[in-house]
Amino acid sequence: MIRNLIRAASVSLGLLALPANAEEPFIVVQSTTSTQNSGLFEHILPWFEAETGIDVRVVAVGTGQAIKNAVNGDGDVLLVHSKADEDRFVAEGWGVERFDVMYNDFVLVGPRTDPAGVKGGDDITGALTAIFDAEAPFASRGDDSGTHKAEIRFWADAGIDPTDASGTWYRETGSGMGATLNVAGGMGAYALTDRATWLTFGNRGDLEILVEGDPRLFNQYGVILVNSERHPGVRAAAGQRFIDWLIGPDGQSAIETYTLDGEQLFFPNAE
Secondary structure, eight states, X not given: OHXXXXXXXXXXXXXXXXXXXXXXXXXXXXXOHHHHHTTHHHHHHHHHXXXXXXXXXXXXXXXXXXXXXXXXXXXXXXXXXXXXXXXXXXXXXXXXXXEEEEEEEEEEEEETTOTTOOTTBOOHHHHHHHHHHHTOOEEEOOSSOHHHHHHHHHHHHTTOOGGGGBTTTEEEOOSOHHHHHHHHHHHTOBEEEEHHHHHHOXXXXXXXXXXXXXXXXXXXXXXXXXXXXXXXXXXXXXXXXXXXXXXXXXXXXXXXXXXXXXXXOOEEOOO
């Protein structure tokens, strides 16, 4: 128990390096709250750890923060969902190579009363325009996460800058997806969420899915090995072994078998 507490404290404080002769090989994966909070890692990591003996320690933050942490060398592998930022991470030399891993989608949730009248639609920009016109409450993560980046992209596609209304009908929580959904439920607001987090979210209250099915709501996840030429402390061999497993038949099968109440949360698509 003491050993586990020490390990947990080490990760939370960013003390990610252990001596080369440490008993237990491990890697640190900088990832998103959606992969962690959905229960995906809890499902798939025991398979990898049993096969390899490599302990995987996940730091779950928003995509933007995960990328910053990886740029600082505070991790061996990056697993996030903002492809443009992932490609930039590799192009700037912080990562070795990006691989597709899996996908799901985003959905727009909101109160059953649906003051903007968007229920049943499949056009995300049309729905956001209706919300803007109605000045209906909208809860945004506002945290530079992958979901927040997608939300801002959809607003831009609609030709709207909602931050001009920040603090009025548009509320930026600066929090993770679960906390933002709690805010949305409490104030009867709309919110954009990844489907996996929504499916595992227990405090839905009056919220329900109102808009889904727009191809633009596609949500791709990618995995990248942090470049050991930039950060010599990166556990490159163990990190690459995890990536090879994740995009290989065993990892892809593990992802595919993760379901909740019979519904699949992520869909493997590594090539």
